[in-house]
Amino acid sequence: MSQSSAPRNSRLRSLAVLPAVVLAGMSVLTGCSDPGAQAATGEQSPAAANGVVYNSSPEQNRIRAEKDPALAAKVPAAIAKDGKLTVGTTAGSVPLSFHATDNKTPIGSELDLAQLVADKLGLDLDVQVTAWENWPLKTQSGDLEAVFSNVGINAERVKLFDFSTYRAAYMGFEAKKTSSYDIKSSADISGLKISVGSGTNQEKILLAWNKELEAAGKAPAELQYYSSDADTILALGSGRTDVNITPYPSAVYRANTRDDLKIVGKVNAGWPNETLVAATTLKDNGLAPAITDALNAVIKDGSYGEVLARWGLSEEALPASETITASNYVGGSK
Known part of the structure; x- marks a missing residue:
């Protein structure tokens, strides 16, 4: 069953309204969390103060999920035909998305979650590192099929993109x-x-x-x-x-x-209102509902929670994912 027909959690129902302060132009599309942040270097650390052992090596041994044939069947044919989910990320903010100690392998919680989604949809994960200001155009051109890079939902972005929520935004x-x-x-x-x-x-x-x-x-x-x-x-x-x-x-x-x-x-991050972090896909191309269902599947099986715990982000976990589009986004200018 698609997310759009599933019962919605009351907390997410209120957050789906997502009223936001609206700025004009592409600055709102590209202005998000921390595009200028640089990757951390150094070997895997001992347990940090929060008990997390942050693995910054290229050998991630990611938490994986099993393919769900029913979910895989929901992926639009144009996206599924090459067997890959091409995901954009900026690799610029620890522990979300950054380069490993080899200075070339993108790692972090965003990519771990993208891996779970790709697994559930029966696709290979193809990670493409891009500058923050370039992801909107690359998604519109089809170079990127989804963006997992701490993108928050706002009124300007829903004009061009669909969203599958996966983390709180603070x-x-x-x-x-x-x-x-x-x-x-x-x-x-x-x-x-x-x-x-x-x-x-x-x-x-x-x-x-x-x-x-x-x-x-x-x-x-x-x-x-x-x-x-x-x-x-x-x-x-x-x-x-x-x-x-x-x-x-x-x-x-x-x-x-x-x-x-x-x-x-x-x-x-949406002050004075609320917003969420979401996987970002091209408006109306049909991929967002499949990603949302995949996220809900990994939330249910516990692997989503394992990923967030691995990176010390458990307090930003959501109880369910929702598809947010221009049709159900309320608040701000459309």
Whole structure:
């Protein structure tokens, strides 16, 4: 049975509404979580503070799923004919999608989930690393059949793409462990120096918060931009910035693998509303429902939860996946 005809979980039903702050143009299509982040290097670590052993080697021994013939039959013929699911990812944000210690093998939670979906659909996983700003056009051209790269759903994207939800979407504020920041709203960032990626959802949030501060007669935050994740963290550690805002999974990773940083706040990536992270496919090509059903199958059999636990992301797990399209997305401009 397709996801569109299945009963919907009440939590996801409310999230499927997904009202969002709308920005015009392709910046909203391409501005998401952390396109400028750089991959981590180094060998597999011992157990981190959260108990996770992060494997950054090329030998991933991924959790696998069995093919479901009924689900495989739902894949559009044009996509199934070559026997592959061609997935785009940016390989730029630990632990979501990054390069292994050989500096060429893409690994991370996003690709583990893509592997489960490909397995269920009876397809070989073909991973294509692309720059963040290129995935929309590559998906529209057919070079990519799906994108697993921390893409959040918003009103502009549903005009061009369909989505299969698979993870909660949060941004984390991180700072030095000696700091006393507790960031929950705009009032908590007044006067702070905050590093943020240009053209990202987190920048959009900070710009909106600065407007709130200015309207209240308070000093806005000073936004700072760096070309790489390494430069960003160096600035944070040296005191040139007070706080960094980044995808929450990356903040969790650093908080648990370093002894000098901690998480000092968390906000939904769709602030002031809610959004979810989703596999992204070309609008109306019929692939999204098959991916959604595959995700629900691996959620049910437990392999989805194993993948998230493997990367320390269990708190972002969803109880079910839903297909979100322009027809059932409510909120913002269409």
